[in-house]
Amino acid sequence: MTNRAQGRGIVKGRVEGLALVCHKAFSFLGDVDMATGEIIAKGHEHEGETIAGKVMIYPETKGSSGGCVVLMSLAKVGKQPAAIILMKAADPNIVEGAILAGVALVCEPDMDLIRTVPNGVQISIDGTEGTAEWEGACVS
Amino acid sequence: MKLTDEEKRMLDGVYGDVVAQALDYLVQFGDAFGAERFVDVIYAHYPAEMAIYKGSVEDLVEYSETGARVRIPTTTSTLACDLDLWSNAGCPQAVYELQKQVVPAHRRMGILGTYTCTPQLIGFIPPKGSYIISVESSAIIYFNSVFGARTNRGGVFTRFSAVTGKYPLMGYLLDSNRKGTHLFRIELDSDDLVTDSDYSALGFHIGGIVGSEVPVIDKIGTPDQSNMLSLGAALATSGSVTLFHAPPYTAECKTVEEAFQDTKPKEEHVVRKTDLINAYEKLTNITPGSKIDFVTLGCPHYNLENLRYVAQWIREINAKFHPDVRVWICTNRQTRNAATWEGVTQTIEHAGGLVICDSCPVESHMRISTCKEYGMKTPQVDAMVTDSAKMARYVGDLIGCSTALRSRDECLRSAVTGKLV
Numbered sequence: 001m002t003n004r005a006q007g008r009g010i011v012k013g014r015v016e017g018l019a020l021v022c023h024k025a026f027s028f029l030g031d032v033d034m035a036t037g038e039i040i041a042k043g044h045e046h047e048g049e050t051i052a053g054k055v056m057i058y059p060e061t062k063g064s065s066g067g068c069v070v071l072m073s074l075a076k077v078g079k080q081p082a083a084i085i086l087m088k089a090a091d092p093n094i095v096e097g098a099i100l101a102g103v104a105l106v107c108e109p110d111m112d113l114i115r116t117v118p119n120g121v122q123i124s125i126d127g128t129e130g131t132a133e134w135e136g137a138c139v140s
Numbered sequence: 141m142k143l144t145d146e147e148k149r150m151l152d153g154v155y156g157d158v159v160a161q162a163l164d165y166l167v168q169f170g171d172a173f174g175a176e177r178f179v180d181v182i183y184a185h186y187p188a189e190m191a192i193y194k195g196s197v198e199d200l201v202e203y204s205e206t207g208a209r210v211r212i213p214t215t216t217s218t219l220a221c222d223l224d225l226w227s228n229a230g231c232p233q234a235v236y237e238l239q240k241q242v243v244p245a246h247r248r249m250g251i252l253g254t255y256t257c258t259p260q261l262i263g264f265i266p267p268k269g270s271y272i273i274s275v276e277s278s279a280i281i282y283f284n285s286v287f288g289a290r291t292n293r294g295g296v297f298t299r300f301s302a303v304t305g306k307y308p309l310m311g312y313l314l315d316s317n318r319k320g321t322h323l324f325r326i327e328l329d330s331d332d333l334v335t336d337s338d339y340s341a342l343g344f345h346i347g348g349i350v351g352s353e354v355p356v357i358d359k360i361g362t363p364d365q366s367n368m369l370s371l372g373a374a375l376a377t378s379g380s381v382t383l384f385h386a387p388p389y390t391a392e393c394k395t396v397e398e399a400f401q402d403t404k405p406k407e408e409h410v411v412r413k414t415d416l417i418n419a420y421e422k423l424t425n426i427t428p429g430s431k432i433d434f435v436t437l438g439c440p441h442y443n444l445e446n447l448r449y450v451a452q453w454i455r456e457i458n459a460k461f462h463p464d465v466r467v468w469i470c471t472n473r474q475t476r477n478a479a480t481w482e483g484v485t486q487t488i489e490h491a492g493g494l495v496i497c498d499s500c501p502v503e504s505h506m507r508i509s510t511c512k513e514y515g516m517k518t519p520q521v522d523a524m525v526t527d528s529a530k531m532a533r534y535v536g537d538l539i540g541c542s543t544a545l546r547s548r549d550e551c552l553r554s555a556v557t558g559k560l561v
Contacts, residue, residue, distance in 0.1 A: 010172040011168060011172065012168070034194070066193065068295055069193060069195075069196065069296065072199075072296075073195055076195075090172065092169075092173070092292070092293070092295060095169060095172045095173075096169065096295050096296050096297050097296075099165055099168045099169060100165070100296070105172075
C-alpha cells in the first residue's frame with residue numbers, strides 16, 4: 001500500500017531518495033563532514049553513513065547558525081541530502097540553508113514519520129505541496 | 141507572498157539577474173514563514189565573512205564579481221583579525237592574507253568596511269519603528285530594544301536584503317511579537333548594579349530563564365549607553381533574546397503595563413543579589429590570586445568613553461601591565477582613530493596593551509578550530525579575565541581557556557598584577 005503524510009511545504013523540490021531516519025535533533029555544524037557528507041558525530045545511530053542524496057527525517061535542527069553554511073558547502077560538492085523532513089517547525093537558519101542548497105524541505109507532518117517510516121525505504125517528497133509518500137506497511 | 145509591481149519587476153529581471161535571484165530567495169523564505177508581503181528595509185548590518193570559516197571569504201569575493209551592489213546603507217560585522225595590527229596580535233599571515241580580500245569585495249558592492257559588532261556606536265542609529273536587517277546578536281537586541289527599530293536575527297540572507305532593500309514582514313517586525321512575555325522585578329541596592337559587568341551578569345541571569353522570549357525588566361537603576369549594551373549582549377548570550385523592554389529606558393514603552401500590551405506576564409521573577417552573584421560565579425572558574433595570561437575588554441566593542449576611562453586609569457597610577465599578560469581592548473576602527481587623536485591609544489599601548497579593531501579574541505585565529513587548521517598549539521590562552529559575560533561564555537568552548545567575569549577596574553588590576561583579583 002502507498003502511505004502518504006501531509007505536512008507544511010517549506011522549500012520547493014520534487015525528489016525521491018532513501019529515508020535516513022534519525023531519532024535525535026541534528027546539527028549540520030559538527031555532526032557531518034562538510035567535504036563528504038558522512039555523519040561524523042560520535043555515537044550517532046548512523047555514524048559513518050552518508051547523508052548525500054538521502055531523505056533525512058529527524059525531529060528538529062539544533063546547534064549553531066553556521067549550519068546553513070555547512071549545507072551550502074555540501075551542495076557545492078554535490079553531497080547534500082535530497083530532502084529534509086522535520087517533525088517540528090523549521091528554524092530560519094535551516095530554511096536559508098535548504099533554499100540555497102536546493103534541498104526540498106517539509107516540516108510538521110500529520111504523523112510521526114520517525115516511528116512510521118522504515119529507515120532505508122524509498123520515499124518521495126514534494127516540497128511545495130508538503131507531502132511524503134512511500135510504499136509498504138507502516139512500522140510502529 | 142503578495143508582491144508589488146516594483147517587486148514583480150525585480151523578480152522579472154528588470155534590475156538584473158542578481159536582484160532577481162536575491163528576491164526569489166527572499167520570496168521562498170517569506171513563504172516558508174507565512175509572510176504576506178515584503179517591507180522596505182532602510183539599513184543592513186551584514187556578516188563580514190570571516191577567514192576562520194572555510195569558503196566564506198571566497199564565496200563573498202565570487203558574489204561581489206557578479207555585479208551585486210547593495211541598495212541600502214550597509215555596514216559590516218567583525219573579521220578574524222585586525223587589518224593593521226594582525227601581526228602584533230599573533231595572527232598567522234595566511235589568515236590575514238585571506239581576510240583582507242573582503243575589503244575590495246565589500247567596496248565593489250558599496251558596503252562600508254566598518255568591521256564591528258557595534259555599528260550603532262559609530263552613527264548607524266535607525267529611527268524608531270523603522271525596518272532594518274542585522275546580524276550580530278548584541279547589535280540586533282540594541283536596535284530592537286533601545287532604539288525601537290525592528291529586525292529579526294539575520295543570517296546569510298541579510299545579503300539578499302541588502303541587494304534588494306526588502307525583507308518579509310514576519311517575526312519581530314510585527315507588533316504582536318513585540319509584547320513582553322516575562323516580568324523581572326529587580327530588587328537590588330543601587331550599588332549592586334553599577335558596572336558594565338553587573339549589567340552583564342544581570343542579562344546573563346535573565347537570558348537563561350527567558351530563552352527566546354521577550355523579558356520586561358522593571359527598575360534597572362540608571363543605565364548609561366555602555367550598561368545597556370552590556371545588558372543586551374548578555375541577554376542574547378545565555379538566551380536567544382532578540383528584544384527586551386526596560387521602561388522608561390527602552391524605546392517602545394513608558395511603563396511595564398504598556399510593555400505587556402494588555403496581556404498578563406507568562407511568568408514573574410524577582411531578581412536579587414544572589415542571582416547576580418551566581419551569574420558571576422557561573423562565568424568564573426579561575427581562583428582569585430592565581431595566574432592569568434589574558435585580559436579582554438570591549439565585548440561588545442568599546443565606545444570612546446570606555447577607552448578614555450582605561451587611559452585615565454593607567455595615567456593615575458602610571459600603570460604597566462604584567463609582561464606575561466596580553467591585554468586586548470577591542471573597539472572599531474572609527475573609535476580607535478578618535479582615541480588616537482585623544483592620545484588614549486598611545487597611553488594604553490605604552491602600558492603594554494593593544495587597542496584592537498575589526499575583531500576580538502573569539503572571532504580570531506585563537507579559536508581552537510583555526511589553530512588546528514594552521515598547525516598552532518592550543519589553547520592560545522590559559523586564563524582570561526573579562527568584563528563581559530558574552531566573552532566569558534564563549535571563550536571557554538571556542539578558545540579552551542578558563543575564565544573570570546570582573547568589573548573593568550578589577551580586570552585592569554588583574555592585568556597589572558598578573559593574578560586574578
